[in-house]
Amino acid sequence: MIPLWLYLLVSAALFSIGTFGVLARRNGVAVLMGVELMLNAVNINLIAFWRYMSPTEVNGVAFAAFVIVIAAAEAAVGLAIIISVYRSRHSVVPEEADMLKG
Amino acid sequence: MSESMRNFLIFLLILAVVIGGGVLLNSLFSVPFFLGVTFVAFGLITLGGAVAVVTTRNLFRATIWLMVSLFGIAGLFVLLEAPFLAAVQVLVYIGAIAILFTFAVMLTRSLTQLKDRYNRPYATLAASVLLFAFLTWVIWQVWGNWTPSGDIMLATISDTTDLGVALVDKEGLVLPFELASLLLTAAMIGAIVIARDVDEDEKEKRG
Numbered sequence: 536m537i538p539l540w541l542y543l544l545v546s547a548a549l550f551s552i553g554t555f556g557v558l559a560r561r562n563g564v565a566v567l568m569g570v571e572l573m574l575n576a577v578n579i580n581l582i583a584f585w586r587y588m589s590p591t592e593v594n595g596v597a598f599a600a601f602v603i604v605i606a607a608a609e610a611a612v613g614l615a616i617i618i619s620v621y622r623s624r625h626s627v628v629p630e631e632a633d634m635l636k637g
Numbered sequence: 638m639s640e641s642m643r644n645f646l647i648f649l650l651i652l653a654v655v656i657g658g659g660v661l662l663n664s665l666f667s668v669p670f671f672l673g674v675t676f677v678a679f680g681l682i683t684l685g686g687a688v689a690v691v692t693t694r695n696l697f698r699a700t701i702w703l704m705v706s707l708f709g710i711a712g713l714f715v716l717l718e719a720p721f722l723a724a725v726q727v728l729v730y731i732g733a734i735a736i737l738f739t740f741a742v743m744l745t746r747s748l749t750q751l752k753d754r755y756n757r758p759y760a761t762l763a764a765s766v767l768l769f770a771f772l773t774w775v776i777w778q779v780w781g782n783w784t785p786s787g788d789i790m791l792a793t794i795s796d797t798t799d800l801g802v803a804l805v806d807k808e809g810l811v812l813p814f815e816l817a818s819l820l821l822t823a824a825m826i827g828a829i830v831i832a833r834d835v836d837e838d839e840k841e842k843r844g
Contacts, residue, residue: 537668537676537716540780545680545713549687549706549770555765556691559755564696564741568703571734572687575710578722586717587785593803596719597810600800602711603722603729606816608824609765610734614741615832622834627745630756 542583550576563617563627574606618630655681676716682709696742704735721797783808 549572556569579598585595620632658677662668668676686706705731713794714723755761803809 536785537672538666539663539783539785540776541662541676542713542717543776543780544693544773545683547776548684549710551769551772552687552691553685554768555761556768558764559758559761560691561754561756562696564738564745565663565691565699567741568690568699568738571703571730572690572706575730579710579713582714582717582719582722582773586719586794590718590789593799593809594797596795597803597813598799599719599722600725601813601817603725604821605713605733607729608820610737611824611828612831614737615828617741618744618832620763621745 539583539587542579546579546583548589552612561628561630563620563632564614566629567613567617570613571606571610572618574602574609577603615623651681660680672716673711679709679712679716682706683713684709697739700735700738700742707731707735718794722798738784 537558547605553576556572557566558569560566560569578627581595581599581602585592585599611632617627623634624631626632655674655678659670659674662673662676663670683706686702686704686709689702690699690706691704707726711726711731714720714726778825805811806816
């Protein structure tokens with residue numbers, strides 16, 4: 536069996552790469568891609584702990600499935616907001632979407 | 638050096654890393670050779686795809702790399718004996734979310750070549766590397782010497798039937814299941830309302 540910490544290490548690396556994408560990219564769509572990578576890193580963690588701690592229970596897989604549902608909802612709404620902002624501002628850079636600023 | 642020659646060398650390098658990783662895992666942790674090779678291969682696909690997602694200048698290519706990375710994660714799910722989740726990963730992530738990203742990239746097409754890709758790339762890179770180092774330290778301290786008890790590795794794993802029963806069981810997960818479907822409906826309606834193009838005469842009618 537592959538040791539648990541190897542899965543955790545892959546997941547940590549994926550999470551760090553996603554963090555870099557979220558913080559550094561200027562394009563809003565690319566920022567959302569970074570968020571997706573981070574959510575997937577969390578899913579690897581959930582499934583790895585489920586397999587090594589309580590594989591007879593169903594909770595780990597169900598939790599990961601719910602994370603996928605939330606990720607789908609987040610991606611749909613996030614991309615809709617980006618397209619809407621692009622229509623009114625002709626820009627996908629999150630910094631320039633400051634219409635709500637007083 | 639020609640480009641095909643360079644690609645071939647890169648291919649050989651990846652092959653050497655995968656096989657070497659398999660041998661290393663076999664000798665250090667007595668992982669079966671092909672299991673180790675599969676783990677290293679899927680790990681490389683996942684992380685390599687992710688690095689390409691955050692570094693590629695062309696956003697359309699970044700979407701394709703995102704699909705590659707998500708596929709590698711589906712492979713890791715198979716190795717962790719969660720085949721249903723691997724199928725969901727391929728169907729929902731690669732089949733739906735990645736396509737959604739492709740549409741978003743194409744609808745904002747003129748801006749795929751932003752002049753500067755990054756905000757403060759070096760500071761952020763340093764922060765990410767520090768985060769990874771910290772996480773590695775924590776993982777090593779807490780889980781470095783941990784081994785699962787033998788009967789857990791041999792236990793009967795809960796399968797898709799158990800998941801399906803738990804999702805409609807009133808002692809189980811039926812409430813979060815219904816909440817998730819409600820959330821999906823709300824997100825769908827919200828996405829349509831936000832992204833809808835309000836045409837001109839309708840705007841006038843509203844004043």
